[in-house]
Amino acid sequence: MSETDIASLCHALSIGEKESPAKILDGNLKNRGEQRLALSLVGKVLGSKVVNREAFRDVMQRVWRVSGGVEIEAIEDNVFEFQFKNLEARQRVLSGGPWRFDKALLVLEEPSGTSEIANMEFNRTEFWVQIHNLPILCMSEEIGLFLGNMIGEVRNVDLEAGKNGSSRFIRVRVGIKVDEPLKRSLRVDLLGDGKITTMLLRYERVPDFCYKCNRLGHNIGECSNTGDNRKATTEANIRLCTWMRTVSPPKKYLYGSGKGRKEQGMRDWNEDRYGFSGTREASRSQGNWRSKQHDSDKDGGRKGIIRVVGGKEHLETSDPKIACAVKKWRHLWFCRS
Ligand SMILES: [Zn+2]
CATH class of the missing domain: 3.30.70.330 (RRM (RNA recognition motif) domain)
Structure with a gap:
C-alpha cells in the first residue's frame, strides 16, 4: 500500500x-x-x-x-x-x-x-566500475576518487586488480541510481590545455540493460523511449553495450586464499557461464531461466566467423555475444559459413 x-x-x-x-x-x-x-x-x-x-x-x-x-x-x-x-x-x-x-x-x-x-525507493545500488583507457598519469587513488565521483558516490578505489593484463584500469565501487542511464564514458581535460581524454566504463556483474536508453530493469523491447530502434541496434552500439558488462577480475587479484576465495570464484564462474549469481544446484529451482541462456550458447558458440543474415542485412563477426545480440534485436537468423 x-x-x-x-x-x-x-x-x-x-x-x-x-x-x-x-x-x-x-x-x-x-x-x-x-x-x-x-x-x-x-x-x-x-x-x-x-x-x-x-x-x-x-x-x-x-x-x-x-x-x-x-x-x-x-x-x-x-x-x-x-x-x-x-x-x-x-x-x-x-x-x-x-x-x-x-x-x-x-x-x-x-x-x-x-x-x-x-x-523505500529501491533506486540505488553499488557496482564495481572499471575505468579504461586511462593515461598512466591517472593511476592514483586520488584521481580514481575524482573519476569515481563523476559516476556516483564512491565507496572504494582499487588500483591493484587493473595493473595486470593487457589493458590497465582503475576499479571504483560506486553507489549508482538505478533509474538513471548507466554512464558509458567520462570526458576529462587532464592537463587543463583543452585536450579531452575519453575514458570508457565497464560494469562488473551488471545485469543486462536496455541498449536504447542504457537503463537497468528492462530491454529494448520493453523500453518506453519512443523513437527508432535502429541506432540502438547498430553493430557499434551493441559492441559497446556488450563490452560494458564484465565479470570481476581474476580471483587471484581479489580474494586472497581460503574458503571465501573459493566461494567467490564459484559465483564468478556462474556469472560467466549462466549470467546468474548462484550455484548450479540452486539455479535448478528457478524454472526456465537456464534454457534461454543455453539457446544463446548454442547459437553463438561456434568458433570463427559467424554470419547473421536477414533480408538485405547481414553481419559477420567473430564475437558470439555480438552475433546473439544483433540476431535478437533485428530478428535475424544465423547462417553457417
Ligand atoms: Zn530503455
Whole structure:
C-alpha cells in the first residue's frame, strides 16, 4: 500500500480517533525492535516480471550461504525482508553485491528508525566500475576518487586488480541510481590545455540493460523511449553495450586464499557461464531461466566467423555475444559459413 493510500485512509478517521491519547512504547520493546532492525535488509527485484517467491527464497539462501542462515519473508510483489542472525552476515551480503535473481537486479535497502517499506525507493545500488583507457598519469587513488565521483558516490578505489593484463584500469565501487542511464564514458581535460581524454566504463556483474536508453530493469523491447530502434541496434552500439558488462577480475587479484576465495570464484564462474549469481544446484529451482541462456550458447558458440543474415542485412563477426545480440534485436537468423 502506498503512502498516499495510507494518508487517505487516515484522513477518514474521526476527530476523536485522531486525538485519542498515544501510548509510549516500552523501552525494552523499542530496544528489541532496534536490534531486529539492525540485522535486517529489505530488497526489491527490479523488472516487470513477478518473481516466484519460493524459488527466490530457495535460491538466495543457497547463493548467500551466510552463517546462521537468513530468513526471507515476502512483503509484496518482488519486495522481500531479509532477517540475518548476525551483523557480519548482513554486511557480507550488503557489500558483496550486486546480486541478481533470474537476470534481474536485486536492490537492497537498510531499514532505519520508523521508516516504512512503502516509502523505500529501491533506486540505488553499488557496482564495481572499471575505468579504461586511462593515461598512466591517472593511476592514483586520488584521481580514481575524482573519476569515481563523476559516476556516483564512491565507496572504494582499487588500483591493484587493473595493473595486470593487457589493458590497465582503475576499479571504483560506486553507489549508482538505478533509474538513471548507466554512464558509458567520462570526458576529462587532464592537463587543463583543452585536450579531452575519453575514458570508457565497464560494469562488473551488471545485469543486462536496455541498449536504447542504457537503463537497468528492462530491454529494448520493453523500453518506453519512443523513437527508432535502429541506432540502438547498430553493430557499434551493441559492441559497446556488450563490452560494458564484465565479470570481476581474476580471483587471484581479489580474494586472497581460503574458503571465501573459493566461494567467490564459484559465483564468478556462474556469472560467466549462466549470467546468474548462484550455484548450479540452486539455479535448478528457478524454472526456465537456464534454457534461454543455453539457446544463446548454442547459437553463438561456434568458433570463427559467424554470419547473421536477414533480408538485405547481414553481419559477420567473430564475437558470439555480438552475433546473439544483433540476431535478437533485428530478428535475424544465423547462417553457417
Ligand atoms: Zn530503455
